[in-house]
Amino acid sequence: MPELPEVETVCRGLAPALTGHKITSVTVNRRKLRIPVPRDFEKTLTGSRIVKIRRRAKYIIMELDNGTSALWHLGMSGSMIISATMPVPAKHDHVIFQAGGKTITFNDPRRFGLVTADQTKNLADNKLLRHLGPEPLESGFNAKYLHEKLSTKKIAVKLAIMDQRLVVGVGNIYASEALFAARIDPRRSALTITREEAATLARAIKAVLKRAIAAGGSSLRDYVQADGELGYFQHAWAVYNKKGKACPGCRCTLAKTGGIAKIIQGGRATFYCPVRQG
DNA sequence: AGACGTACCTGACCGC
DNA sequence: TGCGGTCAGGTACGTC
Numbered sequence: 001m002p003e004l005p006e007v008e009t010v011c012r013g014l015a016p017a018l019t020g021h022k023i024t025s026v027t028v029n030r031r032k033l034r035i036p037v038p039r040d041f042e043k044t045l046t047g048s049r050i051v052k053i054r055r056r057a058k059y060i061i062m063e064l065d066n067g068t069s070a071l072w073h074l075g076m077s078g079s080m081i082i083s084a085t086m087p088v089p090a091k092h093d094h095v096i097f098q099a100g101g102k103t104i105t106f107n108d109p110r111r112f113g114l115v116t117a118d119q120t121k122n123l124a125d126n127k128l129l130r131h132l133g134p135e136p137l138e139s140g141f142n143a144k145y146l147h148e149k150l151s152t153k154k155i156a157v158k159l160a161i162m163d164q165r166l167v168v169g170v171g172n173i174y175a176s177e178a179l180f181a182a183r184i185d186p187r188r189s190a191l192t193i194t195r196e197e198a199a200t201l202a203r204a205i206k207a208v209l210k211r212a213i214a215a216g217g218s219s220l221r222d223y224v225q226a227d228g229e230l231g232y233f234q235h236a237w238a239v240y241n242k243k244g245k246a247c248p249g250c251r252c253t254l255a256k257t258g259g260i261a262k263i264i265q266g267g268r269a270t271f272y273c274p275v276r277q278g
Numbered sequence: 279a280g281a282c283g284t285a286c287c288t289g290a291c292c293g294c
Numbered sequence: 295t296g297c298g299g300t301c302a303g304g305t306a307c308g309t310c
Contacts, residue, residue, distance in 0.1 A: 002303070002304090003303060003304090006303085034286070034287095034304090034305075034306090058304075058305095073304080073305090074304090075287095075303095075304055075305085076287090076302070076303060076304055076305095077287090077288075077289085077302085077303090092288085108287095109287080109288050109289065110286085110287045110288050110289080110302085110304095111286080111287055111288080112286070112287070112304055112305075113304090114305095128305095152280095153280080153281095154280080154281080155280085155281065155282090159281095162304095164304090164305080171303055171304070172302095172303055172304085173303050174303090240303085266281095266282080266283090267282095267283075267284085268302095268303095269301085269302090
């Protein structure tokens with residue numbers, strides 16, 4: 001489920017609890033995730049200290065003092081649970097470790113997530129990370145870059161911005177939300193997006209993600225002290241999952257337009273306002 | 279090389 | 295209550 005803001009929130013929740021602490025135990029209950037958990041994963045982590053926790057795209061990178069980094073991906077349904085006391089085992093608790101007096105549980109019903117490790121110095125060449133495009137909130141992702149990238153692609157602009165090689169972290173929800181904010185029809189071929197529209201879209205992507213990260217940050221306060229599940233928080237979407245609803249900030253009449261439309265692109269649901277994004 | 283479909287897996291929900 | 299069908303926020307891979 002989680003997109004970039006959710007993963008960022010998970011990192012921000014884990015970092016204060018774990019940074020500087022030694023991993024005292026690791027249990028892997030199920031090795032068959034999207035890719036197999038490495039056989040030496042437990043041995044690699046146990047006894048080493050967590051130096052730093054950061055995010056790259058939708059990966060959580062846990063840098064250890066032994067030269068390796070643990071990589072976590074939440075897939076569609078993953079979450080991380082911080083417990084101050086030994087938690088009651090639950091279904092789909094695939095990896096559990098202890099550090100800093102806390103127990104961290106990686107739970108993922110659909111098992112599209114993954115847990116692995118690699119040498120920190122090799123991360124740039126890591127098979128999972130090497131193809132990833134720029135971070136949307138960094139300066140390299142801007143109007144010029146986006147326009148150049150879109151200008152060579154025939155595919156729909158919504159599919160283009162979800163391509164992690166073009167820019168990371170824009171998943172199905174935020175793609176719809178950003179295009180709505182930018183007033184761009186998601187069905188348009190990427191190469192028809194003007195320089196000016198690309199500038200608006202780049203700004204919209206940043207704004208939508210930042211707003212969601214802020215919402216996630218405020219939800220963090222509730223559980224960072226005690227037990228809590230990281231990875232989900234309440235958020236008010238403008239168009240996502242709002243088929244038939246009135247489009248916020250739009251003056252179109254619901255009876256006339258039918259409100260927010262739902263279409264399928266690349267097998268995934270897209271929500272947009274045919275009037276505002278016409 | 280780009281575009282597109284498909285596969286991976288469980289659970290929630292809806293209509294009958 | 296049960297059953298089958300559909301859908302779900304991600305990503306890699308195969309095929310054309």
